[in-house]
Amino acid sequence: MSTARRRAIVPWLWVAPWLLGFVLFMLIPSMMSLYYSFTDYSLLEPPVGIGLANFAELWRDPLFWKVIRNTLAYASVSVLVGTVLALLVAVLLESHVKGRGAGGVARAIIFLPTLVPLVAAALAWAFMYNPEAGLFNRVLGVMGLPRINWLGDARWAMPSLIIMGFWNIGTAMVVYSAALRDVPRSLYEAADLDGVSRLGRLWHVSIPAISPAILFNVMISIIWSLQVFGAPQIMTEGGPDHSTYVYQLYIYESAFRYGRMGYASAMAWIQLLATLGIAGLTLALSRRLVYYRGAV
């Protein structure tokens, strides 16, 4: 083999494992799923082509629309409030001048929940929401407020899951505080000269300066929250009254409980396209809001 040709091939050998994994574990399953979405496939018998019947059935399936509403409610509140919360905590951490070491401990504590196994976290929170002995109702009781049947009441189950999600802002917080530390000091000095207040500095300097990091995190949160699955599966199994029945749970049960792989695949493809669509829309809408340093 000529040296030139070897030169051209060698880099591909280095990326070969990733490329192989991409084709085998992502591309092929995606294509299989696309094919199955046009079939009736019970796993026990070979798939039978049925055209668009799965999609037509989904359109008429009230549960399909229910899981979409639930998932969008979960995702929108989680992303909006979660982003604000993560930003506030990051600002709080970075404004903490004295005792850096102590600030580091606080940061580690707030980050820690993101590393707790989902099952353990979900069970701990399920018990915190326990109507009799759970921590939340104990606190309400001490304050003389009426108790809430958190996970057992169709009105409260979804808010309970959303609140639990705020326990996991650690990753976003860490990214934001790193970005805040990178904001050039000169920007703050200029703001000081202009007599901008502290809140004004946050709003007019810090947030625009770290807007690329915010955009990145918002995108990731959107993608992840649209596929929420573990917590509702473990804590409520979608109940009560389907109030926490989310999209991914319906896919999972269609495929593995009701043996309807075709139906599940159609849902998965709708989800994939919708997720990319929502993420793309967010990206497009953010163009005016995100400020890239050096791009001006």
Place this chain on the structure above:
Amino acid sequence: MTPAPRTSRRTPLPDRVLLTALLWITAAAYLTPLLFMLASSFKTADSVLDPSAGVLPRFSDAAQAIDNYRDVWTDSATDFPTYLRNSLLVAMLSTIGMTVSSAAAAYAFARMRFRGRTALFVLVLATLMIPPTVIIAPQYLLFKQLGWIGTFRPLWVPAWCGGAFSIFLLRQFFLTIPRELDEAAAIDGCSSVGVFWRIILPVARPALVVVALLQFIGSWNDFVGPLVFINQPHMYTVSLGVYMFQSQQGQTPWNLTMAASVIAVVPVLIVFLLAQKAIIDGVATQGLKE
């Protein structure tokens, strides 16, 4: 990346006290669920459900605490010693594979020029946008075809192909290594494998450790993978075992469920305590742009 001097040097004292208090209240709130889990795991089956019993366990319950953990560990319907072994095996195999393969791909992206490099790197990053659970059902069918259901392979083989975040993180680190080092080695007759092995890997050890730790924790914590791909009880991982422990008897006492959860958390906690700063700094690189 040296931390810039803090900007709020001139924050007045009362504000500073307020901010510090707010920070510690937040930290305490974030620690509470774990402490509640731990405290509940020490109680008796009755007192854990008794609202008048107080949140903290009593000293007289000390013997109970040991009993709880022994009950979970030796429970006849579940087998936590085996689950722990399974989890360790899967986590170690996937950690080795993820680190090696991601480093190899990152090396090509950081150091080699080839046609399609940019497009391929964009593709790697684009896979971050694909929700993994979307393709889990067809993956199950694929693994079934391959005869992998009933083995641990679905849980660790894909990691041997590397992952987008690990590749990204390592590439960013490799880019900071001076090229003169590779060039000197190449003049001394080192091949690309030699440069990778003798120069890049030793210098990049901190980044490799972060990738390995994050993969270990991710694999240890994985719930959906084992739930879908593992169907024999003797092959459960700790996460799946805890879930089954809680769900199978229907009315599992909360004190034992919390003890099982503590068992699942402890290894992750140890890893975090040993490498807290490295992990947090590694996660923070996610926000870096080009």
